[in-house]
Every structure is written in structure tokens, then in C-alpha cells.
Amino acid sequence: MTLTTEAPALIETTSLPLELTxxxxxxxxxxxxxxxxxxxxxxxxxxxxxxxxxxxxxxxxxxxxxxxxxxxxxxxxxxxxxxxxxxxxxxxxxxxxxxxxxxxxxxxxxxxxxxxxxxxxxxxxxxxxxAGELKDAYAVTEVDAGSDPSRIASTAQRTGGGYRINGEKWFVTTGDVAKVLIVMANVTDGEDPRPTLFLVESDAPGVEYVDDPGFTHNYPEGHPTIRFTDVEVDDDAVVGGVGAGDDLQRRWFTEERIAIAARGVGAMWRLLDETVEWSCAREQGGSRIYDYQGVSFPLADSAADAAAGRLLTLSVAALADAGADPKIVHHKASMAKLFVSEAAWRCADRCVQAFGGRGYMRSNVAERLLRELRVDRIWEGTSEIQRLIVARGLERRGVERILH
Ligand SMILES: Cc1cc2nc3c(=O)[nH]c(=O)nc-3n(C[C@H](O)[C@H](O)[C@H](O)COP(=O)(O)OP(=O)(O)OC[C@H]3O[C@@H](n4cnc5c(N)ncnc54)[C@H](O)[C@@H]3O)c2cc1C
Missing domain, CATH: 1.10.540.10 (Acyl-CoA dehydrogenase/oxidase, N-terminal domain)
Structure with a gap:
């Protein structure tokens, strides 16, 4: 019998739960x-x-x-x-x-x-x-309504041909440059307030920019505070129907949470790329610093986080594409955002440490990502709110449906 020396043909592998077309x-x-x-x-x-x-x-x-x-x-x-x-x-x-x-x-x-x-x-x-000709912004949060949207105080009162909006919105990302603001306000024409999304042009009379605070990251646009005083809009400014605000908001959250998780996975990828390269080249005490387990083991932990977070995130995206029960997708999107946003921030912290003093310089990717990833544990629902959603899912939908 002759042994073949020919290597088996390699196939392109992917850890994705899908065919890589x-x-x-x-x-x-x-x-x-x-x-x-x-x-x-x-x-x-x-x-x-x-x-x-x-x-x-x-x-x-x-x-x-x-x-x-x-x-x-x-x-x-x-x-x-x-x-x-x-x-x-x-x-x-x-x-x-x-x-x-x-x-x-x-x-x-x-x-x-x-x-x-x-x-x-x-x-x-x-x-x-x-086409890149205008920007939109989404204005929901208020001074007393963050994690708890039932505290939203902005109102939309019926007028002859539309609504009159009053309220103040905080942290309106891109609000400083947006032409159109998507504003959540309660329609108050019945017994119960009906949360509704309205389109308000940023230069409409009564729209006032009251603060443009600085934040931890250095991003392209700001997150200003915007006040609405007797802003008149027509009936056709309502998006998706009166009272549909909460439902539309939930759908937006689900998608945006998948995106935050996906970007967090990408951030870990970049952090590990740069930090492994650096620590394999850097020598101190007679060896490459990568040979010290104090340096390489935290990176190995983050690699495990990144790979696990990636599978979780992409499996939620696949579920959404397959038309799975939106409630299950909602719980799982929260789980992905929770896991990845926390893991990515830990990863950035570990990479700063591996870079030593250089990791504290703003020219260093780990320093920038350490600041930038922090907000992913806060916006589109804090980590605590994601835990609440996951915990509710375990109770209401059953452990198996949340895990599998
Ligand atoms: C940079 C930035 C950009 C943003 N962009 C936008 C935007 O474009 N549009 C918009 O509408 N909003 C935006 N936000 C607002 C963001 O969504 C809120 O900050 C977030 O939902 C938290 O609300 P809050 O800040 O009022 O904190 P709070 O809700 O007051 O929470 C404070 C703390 O209490 C905890 N907590 C609250 N309730 C519970 C609970 N039930 N159980 C356990 N813990 C709880 C929270 O987890 C948090 O740790 C942005 C925020 C930031 C920082």
C-alpha cells in the first residue's frame, strides 16, 4: 500500500451558522x-x-x-x-x-x-x-424619562389640522445637524396618553437648542438637549399611527441592539489584532511581553468572548431574518447587547494594560475604544435594563427558548 503525501484540500471555513455565499x-x-x-x-x-x-x-x-x-x-x-x-x-x-x-x-x-x-x-x-443630503435624529429620552419611558412628559395636543407639541428631549444624537427630528410625545386627547412618534423639522418655530454638552467620546456629531414650545405640526407628521410609538420604539431597540453587539464584536477584533501584534513585538525583561501569561491570558479570554459574542449576535440576526417570534428576538437581542457591550469594554481595558503607557495615549486605538465602548452599556437601554428583559424572557418564554 502506498501512502499518499498529498495534503487534503482545504475548504474555506466559517464559524457562522450560515452558508457563506x-x-x-x-x-x-x-x-x-x-x-x-x-x-x-x-x-x-x-x-x-x-x-x-x-x-x-x-x-x-x-x-x-x-x-x-x-x-x-x-x-x-x-x-x-x-x-x-x-x-x-x-x-x-x-x-x-x-x-x-x-x-x-x-x-x-x-x-x-x-x-x-x-x-x-x-x-x-x-x-x-x-443619498447623504440630510440627517435624521431620534428624540425620546427626557430629564425624568430614561430607562422608564412611562415618565415621558412631552405632549401633543390636538389642534384644527394637526398637533401642538411641548416638551424637552435630552441626548438627541445628531440633533445638532439633523434636518428632521423623530420626536416621541404623548397624544393627550383621550383618557390615556398615547405615545406617538412625530416628525418635526429642526428649524420649525418653537424648536430651541438649549444645551450641547460634551461627552466622553469624540464623535462626528453631538447629543444636544432640545426644547419644543408650542411646535405646530400637521396630521401627516405622525409616523406609523397615533399610539404606535412604544411598539415602533421596541422594534428600533431590537435592531439597534443587534447592531451594537455586532460593532462590539468588531471592536474586539480590532483591539485583539493590534494588541497581539504589539505584544509579540514588544520586549521587556528579556522576553516578548506576549510570553508573559499576565499579558497573553487576558487577551485569550477576550478572544473567547469575541468568538462567543459573534455567534450569539449572528444567530439573533439569523433568527430575525427567519421571521422568528419577535418577542424571542427581542429578548435575545438584549442578551447579545448585554454580553458583547460588557465584554468589549473589558477587552479594551485589558488591551490598554497590555500597551502600558502607550495605551493611555489618545493616538492609541485601545485608549479611544475604552472611552467609546463605554456608552454601549448605557444607550439603547442600559445593561441593567437588558438584564431585566432577559430575566423576563427566562420567566415568560422559558429557559430553553431563550438559550436555544
Ligand atoms: C451619548 C448618548 C447618546 C444618546 N442618544 C440618544 C438618542 O439619540 N435619543 C434618545 O432618545 N436617547 C439617547 N440617549 C439616552 C439613553 O438612551 C439613556 O441615557 C439611557 O436609556 C439611560 O437613561 P438615563 O440616562 O435617564 O438613566 P436612568 O434611567 O436614570 O438610569 C440610571 C441608572 O439606574 C439604573 N436603572 C434604572 N432603572 C432601573 C431598573 N428598573 N432596574 C435596575 N436598574 C435601573 C440604570 O441602569 C442606570 O444605571 C443617549 C445617551 C447617551 C449617553
Whole structure:
């Protein structure tokens, strides 16, 4: 018998619970190239300028993002979007998470709530948003209503041809540059307040920017406080129907939580890439620092977190695509956001330590991500709120349905 010396043919492996079609591979490569060639080279300048790149650089990112067909990912091609599945979207968001300073925000996009808007609303705002001609912002949080939306005090009173809005919104991301604000207010024409989303143009009479505070990260846009005093809107400013606000908000949360988890996985990928490379090259005490288990073991722990978080996140995206029970998807999206946002921040902290003094410099990716990842444990529902949602899921849907 002769032994063959021929090596078995290698197949392209993937840890994903899906077939890696040529289209999906191409999309991932396109997103990877865009992040490596267009976003990452601009990070240090963005950091130096407190997140605000010069207008020409912003215009170039937009242009390149549109040319790479990465704009309006989940939105329908009818309005200029890409019509991605949740899986395609998560794989692209993972790459966006490899960059710092929120530079991917410059790629034209819009909130998913536009899917529930009328054709006229989409024509007016969604199409130009995906083309990079305007921005939207989502205004829900208030001074006394954060984790508990039942405390929302903004009101929308019926008038002859529409509504009169009063209230004040906090932390309105992109509110400083947005043309249209998606504002949650309670319609007060019946016994119970009916939470409703309204479209309010940012230059409408009665819209006032009362504060533009600084935050821990240096991102492209601010999170201002915006006051609405007797702002008049027409009937056609309502999105998705009167009283539909909470339901639309939940759907947005589910999707955004999958995206936060996907970007957190990407952040861990970048952190580990750079930190393994550094610690294999750095010598102290006669050895590479990577040979000290005090350096390499925390990185191994983070690699395990990243791989587990990735599978969890992509499996939630796959469930959403398969049309699974939205309640299960909601619980699982919370689980993914909770796990990944906490793991990614731990990973950034470990990588700062491995870089030593260099890890404390703003030019260092670990330093930037340590600051930037912190908010993922707060926005779109804090970690404590995600735990509440997961705990409720265990009780109401059963342990098996949440775990499997
Ligand atoms: C940078 C940034 C951007 C943001 N962008 C937007 C935006 O674009 N639009 C928008 O509407 N909002 C936005 N937010 C608001 C964000 O969603 C809220 O900050 C978040 O939901 C928490 O609300 P809060 O800050 O009022 O904290 P609180 O709700 O007051 O919570 C304070 C603490 O109490 C804990 N806590 C509260 N309730 C419970 C509970 N039931 N069980 C256990 N613990 C609890 C929380 O976990 C937290 O640790 C943004 C926030 C930040 C920081």
C-alpha cells in the first residue's frame, strides 16, 4: 500500500451558522476594504479635532460610502437603500465597529422607523437621507424619562389640522445637524396618553437648542438637549399611527441592539489584532511581553468572548431574518447587547494594560475604544435594563427558548 503525501484540500471555513455565499463574502470584503482604506486612516485626525473632521473629509467618506454601496443598508432599494438582510447588515456593522470615533456615521443612513412611514414621508426625508443630503435624529429620552419611558412628559395636543407639541428631549444624537427630528410625545386627547412618534423639522418655530454638552467620546456629531414650545405640526407628521410609538420604539431597540453587539464584536477584533501584534513585538525583561501569561491570558479570554459574542449576535440576526417570534428576538437581542457591550469594554481595558503607557495615549486605538465602548452599556437601554428583559424572557418564554 502506498501512502499518499498529498495534503487534503482545504475548504474555506466559517464559524457562522450560515452558508457563506459568494455575495456575502463579497459584501464582507467590500465593508472590510472600506473600513481599512477610508475610515481607519482618518481616526487620529478625527480624535485630534474632537470628532469633527473637515467638511472635505466628511464629503469624501460619504462619497466613498455610497460608491461602495454601504449606505442605507437595511432600507429598501426603492428609496436608495441596499435592502440587506439582518445577517448582511450585522456582518457590515461588525466591520464598522473596527473603526473608532464613530466615523461610519458619515455613511448616509437613516433610522429604521422610516419603514413605517408613509410614502410621502419617505420621499421627503428617507430618500435624501440615504443619498447623504440630510440627517435624521431620534428624540425620546427626557430629564425624568430614561430607562422608564412611562415618565415621558412631552405632549401633543390636538389642534384644527394637526398637533401642538411641548416638551424637552435630552441626548438627541445628531440633533445638532439633523434636518428632521423623530420626536416621541404623548397624544393627550383621550383618557390615556398615547405615545406617538412625530416628525418635526429642526428649524420649525418653537424648536430651541438649549444645551450641547460634551461627552466622553469624540464623535462626528453631538447629543444636544432640545426644547419644543408650542411646535405646530400637521396630521401627516405622525409616523406609523397615533399610539404606535412604544411598539415602533421596541422594534428600533431590537435592531439597534443587534447592531451594537455586532460593532462590539468588531471592536474586539480590532483591539485583539493590534494588541497581539504589539505584544509579540514588544520586549521587556528579556522576553516578548506576549510570553508573559499576565499579558497573553487576558487577551485569550477576550478572544473567547469575541468568538462567543459573534455567534450569539449572528444567530439573533439569523433568527430575525427567519421571521422568528419577535418577542424571542427581542429578548435575545438584549442578551447579545448585554454580553458583547460588557465584554468589549473589558477587552479594551485589558488591551490598554497590555500597551502600558502607550495605551493611555489618545493616538492609541485601545485608549479611544475604552472611552467609546463605554456608552454601549448605557444607550439603547442600559445593561441593567437588558438584564431585566432577559430575566423576563427566562420567566415568560422559558429557559430553553431563550438559550436555544
Ligand atoms: C451619548 C448618548 C447618546 C444618546 N442618544 C440618544 C438618542 O439619540 N435619543 C434618545 O432618545 N436617547 C439617547 N440617549 C439616552 C439613553 O438612551 C439613556 O441615557 C439611557 O436609556 C439611560 O437613561 P438615563 O440616562 O435617564 O438613566 P436612568 O434611567 O436614570 O438610569 C440610571 C441608572 O439606574 C439604573 N436603572 C434604572 N432603572 C432601573 C431598573 N428598573 N432596574 C435596575 N436598574 C435601573 C440604570 O441602569 C442606570 O444605571 C443617549 C445617551 C447617551 C449617553
Amino acid at each position: 459568494p455575495e456575502l463574502s463579497e459584501l464582507r470584503e467590500r465593508a472590510r476594504r472600506f473600513v481599512d482604506e477610508v475610515l481607519i486612516p482618518r481616526e487620529r485626525e478625527a480624535e485630534r479635532l474632537h470628532g469633527r473632521l473637515p467638511a472635505e473629509a466628511v464629503a469624501e467618506i460619504k462619497r466613498e460610502g455610497i460608491a461602495a454601496r454601504l449606505n442605507g443598508g437595511l432600507h429598501s432599494p426603492e428609496y436608495g437603500g441596499q435592502g440587506w438582510s439582518r445577517m448582511e447588515w450585522a456582518l457590515v456593522e461588525e466591520h464598522f465597529g473596527r473603526s473608532t470615533n464613530g466615523l461610519y456615521w458619515h455613511i448616509p443612513n437613516a433610522y429604521n422607523v422610516w419603514d413605517h412611514a408613509s410614502d410621502a414621508q419617505r420621499e421627503r426625508y428617507l430618500r435624501p437621507a440615504i
